[in-house]
Amino acid sequence: MPAHSEPATFTIALYPIHDAQHGHVADQLLYRSGASSDEPLEATAKALASTVYELGDAGLLGSRSLFVTLPLAWLDRPELLPTPAPRLAIAVAELSDINEALLLRLDDLRERGYRIIMPCSLFNEHAKALWSRTDIVTLTGSSPFNETLHQQLSSSHIKLYAEDVRSMEELAHCQAIGCQLFNARYLTRPQVIATTSRGKHGNRAAQIRLVRSLYEEDDDLQRLQALVLQVPHLHVAILRRANSAFFNRGGTVTDLQRAVQVLGLIELRRLILTLTLANLQPTSLLLLRTALTRAYMCRNLAAPFPALNPDDAFNTGLFSLMDALLEEERDTLLAQIPLPPTVMAALTERTGPLGALLQLCENHENQLAAGEDEVAADQLHRCYLDALVSTQSLLGALA
Template sequence: MHSYHARQPILNKEKATVGYELLFRDGPDNCFPDVGDEQATNRLLIDNFITSGSLQITDDKRFFVNFPYTSLIQRTPLMFPKKSFVIEILETCEPTDELLEAVTELHQKGYILALDDFIPSKEWNRFLPYIHIVKFDLRSTPVARAGFFIRRHKDGNLKFLAEKVESHEEFIAACDAGFDLFQGFFFSKPEMVQRKSLAPSALSTIRLYQEICLPEVDYDKVEGIIATDVSLSYKLLRHVNTMTSARTEAISSFKQALVYLGEEKLRRFISFVAASHALADKPQSLYSLSLQRAHFCERLGILVTPKISGNQAFLTGLFSLLDSLLDQPIDELITLLPLSEEIQQALVNQTGTLGTILKLATAYDLAQWDDVSQYSKQLGINETNVADRYAESLKWATFFEKAATK
């Protein structure tokens, strides 16, 4: 039996990731027939606390886990460490005396509790003293209405989380309304789409990307680019020494790093360190998502027939967020890079096999399970394999993100 889940980052006002919500896949009938809320929660808990050690995918940050009514009444959360997750009380729960008793006990024992997709009503008022986080779905509760509730309760200990924040404008509006935490994919869309000049760090990144897109990497050119950017040089050397910590002698020059890594590892090396270098005021989650999607696409490319070049699929995933990293339209950015026609069509129009792989990766990030099923069938990939590759990509990206930011 396999389990499927995706993750969505929870960010604060500084766009730093403070946790992840785990999203269970109830999937198509041939994977999980008639899986209810209780079973979905139980599988998430078993997989992430008991069986496989998947805690790695949250990078030591808290899970946000949905708990339905029966799980709460049965005190299921007490079986698991309180410091590792936030209990989300599902919106389908009825505010009964029985539930209040369970919530009070969990609060007294030190668990963090959140009301999921909250819609204000007097029936829930008696629960609020035991709640730490109130989540509003901005698709069902407008920012203005949520803001009215926040202003009335701002003097207490409650924090407020805005869900489904899909644009930078919505993020700013939610901040102004008094929200403390944010969830959604606003950070993966450009904050500005009009043409603007690229900052020096972004120019260095583009020049490095130009080199790794070529069939053969020119080590001298790469070294020359690195040499013009002190900050980037430092990050690269720190990172390569983290990767090669087993060596008795540290690598002290980029030339040594090139020789040690070789061409293929160098491509990957440049990908994640250059992306991190270009982030500036971008949330770290965007960097992590960029790496994770690149690896996910690469792994998916191996599963299709005929196989897709690993480097082509990797670059497609990596560059799918380039417009968000550099705040320029993707169709303008790709003119700066020596990309194949297949990659260009995948990035701009999401066509061809690479385009379908990218659509599948994006759908999985968003937990759009019907689309995941559809694109998997189009590519001829078993959905169990897709889920396994996704889990691999999360662990891979988390490992390299830690190394690159030390």
């Protein structure tokens, strides 16, 4: 039997970027994968998944901009470009020369609202072609500096970004020559997070079908939502994304149907493709079946009571096992999900009508797990059997 190997660690660092008044206005994203098999596209997807899609406004970035370096291949896939565009400044990895194809890609990026970062050496050499296509010029200690060009930059739309400033003397020099943005690593430490593949689970087959359905001409939002229910990690990411400052125009979005409507098909494509590229691992199908069965059972039990929202009942059952599905600490996970107070109370304290429904479901599951010879054929058990049928129908129809 092969030895068990620990999941590879993926490390993300956000280096603070300050303006001339020392305000923290942006962060530079750097990342490193512990897996030698990671291709540049996959590694970038993992980094963006964590900083933009999984945490977003509720986590790492707040309202600041993100400076990110993308592989050249990423520019050929506009559906993968992260959003919101006005908060992203993009540099191109390993860029050594300028050609017509690249200029067209840069034009497309700026039309979409992204800012373009260019290294000083390349900008000096191709200033005429890049002038209208560049928003930020990166200056490092080893960068050649063209005084005439600098004078022209000082009165233009282009900002000078002093990267990797390592002393007070360097900072004063950069300010003197007109830099407006600074990465002063000697002043502040980067924010570093390390993640592994654990906790990033999803039904891989459902993800593939989901990606395919996003591009079908007769896209069916109900089918889309049914597929998302099979990918807990994606479900959570969509709720977080729909409640980000960029997409949420008022009122908390707490159910999947509304979240899908808020994001729209284009943003869903972008989010789902990026998270799929991030190489999420398969989850336990047995646990997924249990979570869906519990969710449907809660909804069935709520049906006779007009005061109970069936979607809230469904989410109560589903999210009662979401921490196990994602292998994340429950309180941490729930703190990041905008669930209604009644659902939150049911999940954390088993209180209120939804808490009572959840307790009934759990007690019934325990009774079945104990292998009791006789299970009463009452309304509770009928709700359970109907939930089994709904779960099987959902998973079977999407197989």
